[in-house]
Amino acid sequence: MTTTTFAEEILAGLRSSPKQLSSKWFYDEVGDKLFQAIMAMPEYYLTDAEREIFQSAGPELLAAIGGRPFDLIELGAGDGSKTQYLIEQFLAAKSDFVYRPIDISAHAISILGELIKTRWPLLPFQPIQNDYFSALDRLGSSGGDRLRLVLFPGANIGNFSPEEARGFLRHLRGFLRPGDLVLIGFDLKKDPEIILAAYNDPAGHTAAFNLNLLERINRELGADFKSDNWRHWETYNPRTGAARSFLVAEGAQTVEIADLEETIVFEPYEAIAVEISQKYSRNEISELAEASGFELLDNLEDEKGWFADSLWRVGE
Ligand SMILES: C[S@@+](CC[C@H](N)C(=O)[O-])C[C@H]1O[C@@H](n2cnc3c(N)ncnc32)[C@H](O)[C@@H]1O
Known part of the structure; x- marks a missing residue:
C-alpha cells in the first residue's frame, strides 16, 4: 500500500x-499489536467464538471441497491465529492447496509469514499485501482451474455498511467460478450490552x-x-x-x-x-447471500449462537 x-x-x-x-x-505495526491485545481480552467474544467454530469446521469444509485441489484465499488475514486451525485440518486430510492471504498491513503479512515458515515450511504460501479490491484484481484468474475457497473471517465484513457489503460480495462473486466456496464470519445480533462491551472495554x-x-x-x-x-x-x-x-x-x-x-x-x-x-441476523445473512448471487450451504455457529461463519457456494 x-x-x-x-x-x-x-x-x-x-x-x-x-x-x-x-x-x-x-492496522500498522502498532495497530496490529493493539488489535492482538483486543483479541485477547474477555469482552471481545468474537475471537473465541470463531476459534471454536474453526476448530471443528474442517470436515464440513473438506466435504464441500470434495477432494479437489484449491486456493485458500483469505481476505484480511491478520496474524492467522484462528486460520491455523483450518490449515491444520486441511493438511491432516492431505489436501492439495495453496495459501494466499491478503492483508493491507505489511506487518500482519510478515508475522503471518513467520508463523507459516515455522509451522509448515513446505506449505505453498503466496501472500498479497494490498487492499481487498486491488488484491482480488491482482489475483485475477491465476490459480488455473483450481477451486477457490475464500475465507473472510473475523467479522471483517461488518466493517462495510450493509449496502457496501452487498456491492463488495457481488464484486467477489464476479471473480469466482461455479462451484467456488466462500466462508464469511458474521457477528450475530445479540444483547446490546454484550456488543457494546466488546468495543468499550474498561482496560x-x-x-x-x-x-x-x-x-x-x-x-x-x-x-x-x-x-x-x-x-x-x-x-x-x-x-x-x-x-x-x-x-x-x-x-x-x-x-x-x-x-x-x-x-x-x-x-x-x-x-x-x-x-x-x-451485526447481522440469520435472515439478513440469507438475504445477503441471495442478493449477491451465492447459494447458502450452512451457518456454522459457536455454542452460544453469538457468531456465524456462513458457508456459501457459487451455483453451477
Ligand atoms: C479485525 S482484523 C481481523 C484479523 C483476522 N482475520 C482475525 O479474524 O483475527 C482485520 C484485518 O483485516 C485487514 N484489513 C482491514 N481492512 C482491509 C482492507 N480494506 N483490505 C485488506 N485488508 C484489510 C487488517 O489489516 C487486519 O489485519
Whole structure:
C-alpha cells in the first residue's frame, strides 16, 4: 500500500463533512499489536467464538471441497491465529492447496509469514499485501482451474455498511467460478450490552487502538494531533445492527498536517467516524447471500449462537 493512497484518503476523509476515516488504516505495526491485545481480552467474544467454530469446521469444509485441489484465499488475514486451525485440518486430510492471504498491513503479512515458515515450511504460501479490491484484481484468474475457497473471517465484513457489503460480495462473486466456496464470519445480533462491551472495554484497549489512527497520521504525515484531546466513543443501534466508533474532539482544535501543507479545524465535540462493526441476523445473512448471487450451504455457529461463519457456494 503506497503512502500516497494513505495520504489521499486521510485528507479526503478529514476534509469531508461529516469527517470520517476508514478503519482499514488502523492496522500498522502498532495497530496490529493493539488489535492482538483486543483479541485477547474477555469482552471481545468474537475471537473465541470463531476459534471454536474453526476448530471443528474442517470436515464440513473438506466435504464441500470434495477432494479437489484449491486456493485458500483469505481476505484480511491478520496474524492467522484462528486460520491455523483450518490449515491444520486441511493438511491432516492431505489436501492439495495453496495459501494466499491478503492483508493491507505489511506487518500482519510478515508475522503471518513467520508463523507459516515455522509451522509448515513446505506449505505453498503466496501472500498479497494490498487492499481487498486491488488484491482480488491482482489475483485475477491465476490459480488455473483450481477451486477457490475464500475465507473472510473475523467479522471483517461488518466493517462495510450493509449496502457496501452487498456491492463488495457481488464484486467477489464476479471473480469466482461455479462451484467456488466462500466462508464469511458474521457477528450475530445479540444483547446490546454484550456488543457494546466488546468495543468499550474498561482496560482501554479499544480506545488505544482507535486513537492510534491519529498517532499514525502524526507519524506518517507529520501531523500534530494530540491524542489526549480526543475521546473514544462507541454506539450500538440494535435496530440497524450497527456498532459505530467515533473519535470526539474535546474542545476546539486546529491540527497541522505538515507533509500535506494542510490545516484541519475541529469544532468542540466534533466527531470523526472511524469504524462500523455491522451485526447481522440469520435472515439478513440469507438475504445477503441471495442478493449477491451465492447459494447458502450452512451457518456454522459457536455454542452460544453469538457468531456465524456462513458457508456459501457459487451455483453451477
Ligand atoms: C479485525 S482484523 C481481523 C484479523 C483476522 N482475520 C482475525 O479474524 O483475527 C482485520 C484485518 O483485516 C485487514 N484489513 C482491514 N481492512 C482491509 C482492507 N480494506 N483490505 C485488506 N485488508 C484489510 C487488517 O489489516 C487486519 O489485519
